[in-house]
Amino acid sequence: MEDNYREEKRYLDAKRKVKELKGFYIHFALYILNTPLLIAVNLVTAPYFQWFWFVVLGWGAAIGIHAFLVFGDNFLGKDWEKRKIIELMEKSNKEYRDGK
Numbered sequence: 001m002e003d004n005y006r007e008e009k010r011y012l013d014a015k016r017k018v019k020e021l022k023g024f025y026i027h028f029a030l031y032i033l034n035t036p037l038l039i040a041v042n043l044v045t046a047p048y049f050q051w052f053w054f055v056v057l058g059w060g061a062a063i064g065i066h067a068f069l070v071f072g073d074n075f076l077g078k079d080w081e082k083r084k085i086i087e088l089m090e091k092s093n094k095e096y097r098d099g100k
Contacts, residue, residue, distance in 0.1 A: 024070045031063055 035056055042052040 020070045024066055027066055028063055031059055035059075 035052075038052045038055055042050060
């Protein structure tokens with residue numbers, strides 16, 4: 001019974017984490033796609049005042065905060081390095097086994 005509870009909790013935690021990651025990636029993609037558009041609109045409508053910097057820097061700060069909230073202390077920390085090394089080693093082993 002307790003094993004089912006733990007499994008259910010791990011599933012729900014993983015599902016929540018995936019939802020958070022998806023939200024961050026969508027937020028970041030919108031930032032990347034909209035920034036050139038904002039710059040173009042600014043330069044066409046009012047080239048003498050570059051207001052787009054306020055938007056780019058403010059939105060960039062929001063992206064940074066969102067990244068910290070999603071990735072927390074694991075953002076490029078020791079755990080990330082360890083996981084990345086293992087991931088790359090597994091990929092290398094798979095390529096070696098497949099003859100690539």
